[in-house]
Structure formats: C-alpha cells, structure tokens
Amino acid sequence: xxxxxxxxxxxxxxxxxxxxxxxxxxxxxxxxxxxxxxxxxxxxxxxxxxxxxxxxxxxxxxxxxxxxxxxxxxxxxxxxxxxxxxxxxxxxxxxxxxxxxxxxxxxxxxxxxxxxxxxxxxxxxxxxxxxxxxxxxxxxxxxxxxxxxxxxxxxxxxxxxxxxxxxxxxxxxxxxxxxxxxxxxxxxxxxxxxxxxxxxxxxxxxxxxxxxxxxxxxxxxxxxxxxxxxxxxxxxxxxxxxxxxxxxxxxxxxxxxxxxxxxxxxxxxxxxxxxxxxxxxxxxxxxxx
Amino acid sequence: xxxxxxxxxxxxxxxxxxxxxxxxxxxxxxxxxxxxxxxxxxxxxxxxxxxxxxxxxxxxxxxxxxxxxxxxxxxxxxxxxxxxxxxxxxxxxxxxxxxxxxxxxxxxxxxxxxxxxxxxxxxxxxxxxxxxxxxxxxxxxxxxxxxxxxxxxxxxxxxxxxxxxxxxxxxxxxxxxxxxxxxxxxxxxxxxxxxxxxxxxxxxxxxxxxxxxxxxxxxxxxxxxxxxxxxxxxxxxx
Numbered sequence: 001x002x003x004x005x006x007x008x009x010x011x012x013x014x015x016x017x018x019x020x021x022x023x024x025x026x027x028x029x030x031x032x033x034x035x036x037x038x039x040x041x042x043x044x045x046x047x048x049x050x051x052x053x054x055x056x057x058x059x060x061x062x063x064x065x066x067x068x069x070x071x072x073x074x075x076x077x078x079x080x081x082x083x084x085x086x087x088x089x090x091x092x093x094x095x096x097x098x099x100x101x102x103x104x105x106x107x108x109x110x111x112x113x114x115x116x117x118x119x120x121x122x123x124x125x126x127x128x129x130x131x132x133x134x135x136x137x138x139x140x141x142x143x144x145x146x147x148x149x150x151x152x153x154x155x156x157x158x159x160x161x162x163x164x165x166x167x168x169x170x171x172x173x174x175x176x177x178x179x180x181x182x183x184x185x186x187x188x189x190x191x192x193x194x195x196x197x198x199x200x201x202x203x204x205x206x207x208x209x210x211x212x213x214x215x216x217x218x219x220x221x222x223x224x225x226x227x228x229x230x231x232x233x234x235x236x237x238x239x240x241x242x243x244x245x246x247x248x249x250x251x252x253x254x255x256x257x258x259x260x261x262x263x264x265x266x267x268x269x270x271x272x273x274x275x276x277x278x279x280x281x282x283x284x285x286x287x288x289x
Numbered sequence: 290x291x292x293x294x295x296x297x298x299x300x301x302x303x304x305x306x307x308x309x310x311x312x313x314x315x316x317x318x319x320x321x322x323x324x325x326x327x328x329x330x331x332x333x334x335x336x337x338x339x340x341x342x343x344x345x346x347x348x349x350x351x352x353x354x355x356x357x358x359x360x361x362x363x364x365x366x367x368x369x370x371x372x373x374x375x376x377x378x379x380x381x382x383x384x385x386x387x388x389x390x391x392x393x394x395x396x397x398x399x400x401x402x403x404x405x406x407x408x409x410x411x412x413x414x415x416x417x418x419x420x421x422x423x424x425x426x427x428x429x430x431x432x433x434x435x436x437x438x439x440x441x442x443x444x445x446x447x448x449x450x451x452x453x454x455x456x457x458x459x460x461x462x463x464x465x466x467x468x469x470x471x472x473x474x475x476x477x478x479x480x481x482x483x484x485x486x487x488x489x490x491x492x493x494x495x496x497x498x499x500x501x502x503x504x505x506x507x508x509x510x511x512x513x514x515x516x517x518x519x520x521x522x523x524x525x526x527x
Contacts, residue, residue: 007406009397196393199353200407200454201383203376286375 023222031230037164038258055117056144061110068138075137081126088114099245179276208281219273223266303367311361337497339514345497386455390467394439401435445476
C-alpha cells in the first residue's frame with residue numbers, strides 16, 4: 001500500500017530544498033557524463049567501421065611523380081593482399097584540406113598523391129608485404145596505416161569515456177553521502193516525531209519508510225529539475241557542434257540507449273536516495289535502547 | 290464508544306505488567322529506581338503518586354518500553370521485555386496507551402491524523418481508521434475539531450486528542466503521566482471521567498499525578514514512590 005501521506009513535518013522545508021537542489025546539480029552533471037560517454041562510443045564505432053582494413057599510400061610530389069604514382073597503383077592493383085586501390089582525386093584532397101589551411105593556399109601546394117587501399121587481409125604481415133612492394137616501386141612513398149592513428153585517437157576517446165564513467169561513480173557517491181547526512185540531520189530535527197511514532201507502536205522499518213519516501217520524492221524532484229536544466233544546455237552544445245565542419249567534428253546520432261539512460265537518471269537518483277535514507281534511519285535507530 | 294475489533298490474544302492474559310527487582314540508572318549515575326517489584330492485575334486502576342523527582346516518569350517509561358531496566362526484569366502481558374528485540378517492543382507497545390502531561394501531539398497533523406497515527410502505524414485499513422477515529426473523536430466531544438491542528442485547540446481539547454490517540458488501539462494498559470497537569474480543575478475532572486470509563490470497559494489504568502484533589506475524589510489504590518522506592522497505599526476513603 002503506497003501512499004504519499006507522510007507523518008514527517010517539513011516535507012518541503014529547508015533541508016528538503018537543499019537535497020532537491022543538490023540532486024538537481026548532480027543529475028545535471030551525470031547527464032553530461034552519460035552523453036559524453038555515449039558520444040565517444042558512437043565516434044569510436046564510426047571510425048572503426050570507416051577505416052578498418054584500409055591503408056593510405058602517400059606518394060610525395062617531386063621528380064618522376066606521375067610515373068611513381070602510376071607504378072605504385074599498378075603494384076597495388078596486382079598485390080594479392082589488396083582488394084582495391086584507387087587514387088584520391090585532387091579535388092577531394094583539396095576539399096579535405098580546405099577547412100584547415102584555406103582555399104587559396106591549397107591550390108599552389110605541392111601535394112602528395114593519396115592512394116586509398118582496401119586490404120583483402122589486414123594482418124601486420126600482409127601490411128608489411130604491401131609496404132615492401134610499394135617501397136620497391138616508389139622509394140619515397142609512405143604507407144599510412146590507419147589503425148595506428150586510429151588506435152591513438154580511440155584510446156584518447158576511451159580515456160574520455162573513462163572520465164565520464166568516473167564522473168558518474170563520483171556523482172553517485174556524492175548523492176549517497178548527501179542523503180546520509182541530510183537524513184541524520186533530519187532525524188535530529190524530527191526526534192520528537194520519532195519518539196511519538198515509537199510510543200504509538202511504530203517499528204523502525206515504518207519510521208525508516210517515512211524518511212525513505214521523503215528522500216525519494218526530493219531526489220526525483222531534483223532529478224527532473226536537473227534534466228530540465230540539462231536539456232537546453234545540450235541543445236546549445238548541439239547547435240554549436242553542428243556549426244563545426246563535419247570533417248573536424250563528425251556528427252553523431254546518439255543511440256536510443258543514451259536517451260533511455262538519461263530518462264532513468266531521476267528514478268535512479270530516487271531509488272538510491274530511498275535506500276540511503278532507509279539504511280541510515282535503521283542503523284541510527286538500532287543503536288538506541 | 291464502539292471498540293475497534295479486539296485483537297486476538299495469542300496467550301492467556303496473565304498479569305498486565307510485573308516488575309521484578311528492577312533498578313534503573315542513567316549513564317552510570319545513581320539509581321533513580323531501586324529494587325522495585327510490583328504487579329498490576331488486569332482491569333485494575335492505580336494512581337502513582339510521589340514528590341517530584343521520586344521517579345514516577347522513569348517508572349512509567351519502563352512500563353511503556355521507552356527504557357530498559359539496568360537490572361531486574363519487566364514483564365508486560367507475561368512477556369519478558371528485557372531482551373526483546375526492538376521490533377518486538379514496537380508490537381508490544383501497540384497494546385499500551387500513553388498520555389503525557391505535555392500531550393506530545395504532532396502539530397503538523399490534524400487532530401484526526403494524530404488520533405489515527407497508532408492505527409496507521411499498525412497498518413490498519415483506511416476505512417477502519419476513518420470509522421474508529423471519527424467515533425472516538427465524537428466520544429471525547431471533538432467531532433467539530435477533527436480537522437484542526439493542535440495549536441488551534443485549547444489545552445483541554447489537546448489533552449482529549451491525546452487521550453483519544455492513546456486509546457484508539459483498544460490498549461490493555463493505559464499509562465498517563467500527569468495527564469491533568471496542564472489543564473484546570475474542571476477539565477481535569479472531565480478527563481478523569483474518561484479514564485474511569487475506559488477502566489470500566491476493561492483497560493488497566495495507571496495515572497501518575499500530583500493532583501491530591503483527584504486522588505481524594507476517586508477511590509483507587511495508590512502506588513507511592515519516594516526516592517525511587519515503592520510503597521503501596523490503599524484507596525483513599527471519601
């Protein structure tokens with residue numbers, strides 16, 4: 001039988017507003033951590049899908065440039081480990097560089113030729129074999145194995161994801177500690193009410209339930225307020241991000257799980273608050289007579 | 290008053306309460322109660338008298354299980370309370386009704402909710418709570434004050450709410466600590482008649498009081514405490 005009727009005074013009193021506003025801030029922070037973690041996950045999986053099993057061969061500008069490029073393409077096309085090799089058109093290279101160095105400068109640069117290579121087989125031995133063949137055809141050519149670069153970017157991204165996870169853990173701990181101390185203060189405040197409840201035959205569980213229900217309400221209220229604060233903040237970040245060139249900051253479609261996780265933050269805060277309050281009251285009361 | 294459905298007795302009721310060689314001290318101080326032995330029979334009515342500081346409130350708080358004795362044993366309805374778990378004590382308290390001099394009403398609740406508290410705490414169904422509390426408030430003459438908060442009631446009205454709260458569970462034992470201490474004599478008399486009626490319908494009653502007029506007027510035996518030691522006195526003759 002669940003009822004919102006409470007035997008405790010000050011349901012919306014000072015300590016209640018304190019708990020609710022603290023939960024609001026914590027949920028706001030946790031929500032950004034959840035989004036950061038999701039965004040990082042989407043970026044990593046996008047990169048991996050895009051570049052796994054690919055190489056880029058660069059043939060630097062210089063003497064015999066056209067001949068070297070043609071020879072390299074020929075070697076790659078015939079190599080057993082290579083599925084497909086194609087020259088990246090100059091216009092596309094210009095487009096890639098434009099956001100970084102500007103349109104005018106790009107035109108006159110002695111750019112290397114870029115050859116996109118799709119590997120049939122991308123184990124290190126195959127990559128080494130391709131590398132050897134390319135070097136034989138064009139000694140100054142450089143093979144750019146995306147996996148190495150990607151691995152570094154991905155580990156940076158995973159680091160960010162780890163930070164996000166740590167934020168969530170810390171926020172959870174902060175919430176529990178807040179509730180424990182607020183409940184203890186409240187127990188002192190409500191000492192007379194508790195005494196009366198005991199005299200009329202309330203078990204500790206009943207008293208704990210009263211505090212737990214109050215903590216639940218405060219935390220859910222604070223949690224919803226935190227999300228309400230978070231939504232426009234995320235909107236602003238999204239608008240700013242959309243204005244960045246997609247080559248620098250790829251757009252990410254956050255998965256449904258991310259939005260569900262956000263929606264679960266207020267109830268999760270509520271349940272955590274309820275448990276913390278319940279345990280605190282039971283422990284405090286159990287120490288009496 | 291139509292009593293709420295009586296609770297089924299698990300065992301045959303023996304003595305209402307019995308104390309055996311009980312001593313009580315606070316935080317290692319001297320004993321406020323020493324070698325106290327007494328037995329209260331079911332359906333009895335006692336005054337508890339004695340000068341201030343004699344230990345009346347301490348004795349009552351042992352009886353309503355707010356304190357455990359530092360030595361000796363307290364048996365309530367035949368059950369040893371000395372080593373009982375807190376949960377068990379809570380269940381036992383539901384068969385007691387306690388009235389305080391300072392009423393101890395919860396000011397943030399209406400008179401109705403104050404009286405309903407013991408039933409709600411015991412998980413009684415809302416319909417039964419509504420019926421019993423309404424009847425009881427009528428019985429104490431407060432049917433028009435049910436929705437008022439205690440600060441809006443007079444002292445006498447507050448004490449009647451407190452008595453209603455104490456008896457709403459149909460307690461076997463009613464303990465009152467100076468219940469008439471904060472009201473004038475006419476109201477004190479009226480409150481006493483409520484206790485006498487409750488006694489007539491089967492509750493044991495113990496009233497700690499300083500009020501000599503009441504003790505003289507009502508022919509009930511006295512338990513007299515002096516420096517933490519108990520003596521029994523026969524009923525005053527009037």
